[in-house]
Amino acid sequence: MKKLEELQEIISEAVTRLSFPIHPAELYEPISYILSIGGKRMRPALLLMACDLFGGNVDEALAPALAIEVFHNFTLMHDDIMDNAPLRRGRTTVHERWNKNVAILSGDVMLIEGYKLMMQVKDHLLRQILDIFNNTAVGVCEGQQIDMEFEQRNNVAINEYINMIRLKTAVVLGGALKIGALIGGAELKDADLLCDFGEHLGIAFQLQDDILDVYGDPEKFGKQVGGDIISNKKTYLLIKALELAKDHRAVELNSLLNNKQFDNVEKVRAVTDIYNSLNVRQYADTEMQEYADKAFKALDAINLPDEHKQYLRDFADGLMVREN
Amino acid sequence: MKKLEELQEIISEAVTRLSFPIHPAELYEPISYILSIGGKRMRPALLLMACDLFGGNVDEALAPALAIEVFHNFTLMHDDIMDNAPLRRGRTTVHERWNKNVAILSGDVMLIEGYKLMMQVKDHLLRQILDIFNNTAVGVCEGQQIDMEFEQRNNVAINEYINMIRLKTAVVLGGALKIGALIGGAELKDADLLCDFGEHLGIAFQLQDDILDVYGDPEKFGKQVGGDIISNKKTYLLIKALELAKDHRAVELNSLLNNKQFDNVEKVRAVTDIYNSLNVRQYADTEMQEYADKAFKALDAINLPDEHKQYLRDFADGLMVREN
Secondary structure, X not given: OOOHHHHHHHHHHHHHHOOOXXXXXXXXXXXXXXXXXXXXXXXXXXXXXXXXXXXXXXXXXXXXXXXXXXXXXXXXXXXXXXXXXXXXXXXXXXXXXXXXXXXXXXXXXXXXXXXXXXXXXXXXXXXHHHHHHHHHHHHHXXXXXXXXXXXXXXXXXXXXHHHHHHHHHHHHHHHHHHHHHHHOOOOHHXXXXXXXXXXXXXHHHHHHHHHHHHHOOOOOXXXXXXXXXXXXXXXXXXXXXXXXXXXXXXXXXXXXHHOOOOOXXXXXXXXXXXXXXXXXXXXXXXXXXXXXXXXXXHHHHOOOOHHHHHHHHHHHHHHHOOOO | OOOHHHHHHHHHHHHHHOOOOOOOHHHHHHHHHHHHOOOOOHHHHXXXXXXXXXXXXXXXXXXXXXXXXXXXXXXXXXXXHHOOOXXXXXXXXXXXXXXXXXXXXXXXXXXXXXXXXXXXXXXXXXXXXXXXXHHHHHHHHHHHHHHHHHHOOOOOOHXXXXXXXXXXXXXXXXXXXXXXXXXXXXXXHHHHHHHHHHHHHHHHHHHHHHHHHHHOOOXXXXXXXXXXXXXXXXXXXXXXXXXXXXXXXXXXXXXXXXXXXXXXXXXXXXXXXXXHHHOHHHHHHHHHHHHHHHHHHHHXXXXXXXXXXXXXXHHHHHHHOOOO
């Protein structure tokens, strides 16, 4: 079996070989630009990994893996417009470097290019794989819409939040694994189980991200610790705290969210104190573990040799204890 | 053979039956909204027409026809953002009624829904039809990008303009006809010829639109006569006039384009006078006729009974002498 790093390297190298027409330049240059910004190429690597695990030829999964990466970057290009983000991984976003119209239209073409790449599968898999891709793509759009709606709401429930991160983040992981498994020759039942594994792991991973944003080691966590608190982002921790806080704590938490006079360090400390007093970290850890357990349960049921399952377990473990 | 009006009616009725999920509301309501604004449903009707002409079952072409209509409305939703358009057919545009983020994301989902509908064809046609759809969709995006670039340029050549309207307007007509023909059982050669017919006719139609905007009967022309002149739109007429105007006429034309002190009536009259003095209408008529001739030449070569070809000739004639 190929190592994850090896698969990521295959993708990175293939991305640099992806070529698009030269004209119209403002339509195609942003595609090469956003793809060059990089990232861990985790989604397409998972697709290759699934193919490899079921004994498939990784070369046959390369175009669909690139489709997932192109699709993912299309969502980033459009999300960055919607979020008014000036930077992505330290580089100027497309709508800032060119303009919003360029980012809209270039993103549209990326989605179509994603379909073109995804279609590079054998005929007998074409419809099945495109159905998965369609459902994945619709899910991601729904997740983004729900996430934007959350910004305007103060009564988000935990189950709504879990559904949002499932759609926005986890379905792509599940979809990538399922497509890779089918290309690798897996039975539909096993491909579905691997999809469940990826989806549950994706939810656990996002919950861990919420936890690390507050409790992570600043030396190891890639982003600014407390960033979610500063921006009032509705994470699992904040939603749980809003649900649990009563009386003076509720008043204090709402004051911290609504007043702009606090400096950031003070706000992070005060909100973290409230989180601690309400034990929200423990709730989050428990929920995260539940989804990790569901992922492992799905994995156990897959018809794969033990050493292949162990590979996936090690991968999941590596994902879940990162950087804190 | 079914009449065009009958096919348009089938589409209109089917569009009202298209249903999308209720949640998230801001993702799906704009889709139903923009589809309800209406229009002539010409593109999907052409797809059904092509299927019918080759003896196919129109019911089998209905989902792909709806795909073309959903795709077309996706392009309208995103184009309206890019053009800052407040109204479409007298109704508030999606980005005005909701906001730009809603229009971006809802449009994205429409493109995916277009693929889902387009996939409702028999297995042996799936790849071929999706390839046509992909090429059509990329072409439309390229056309929109080139059109936006033209706004910033003063040296657009006629052949660049023709290529732009081919991409932005004509390839969808060609693509719709080709897909319909294949579903109807046409040989690829005949489907390609019908595609050429549609593409050339689309170019001729757009050139006629440019002419009618200036020379149309205000009673019969749907839009404000002279609207293109008022907005300095780079139509065939303006590009040809800029190419032909020398000395004082060139100075006068550029002054009319660059100064904002002219009132609209005065500007339309003065620019039309320049067009007349340079015979640009005759150039446009000649070019339009050339593309109409190319369309009819493609039609002649198609392997179809004479009465079916006559049907298409009558359709083209009806399209080319409308409302002036």
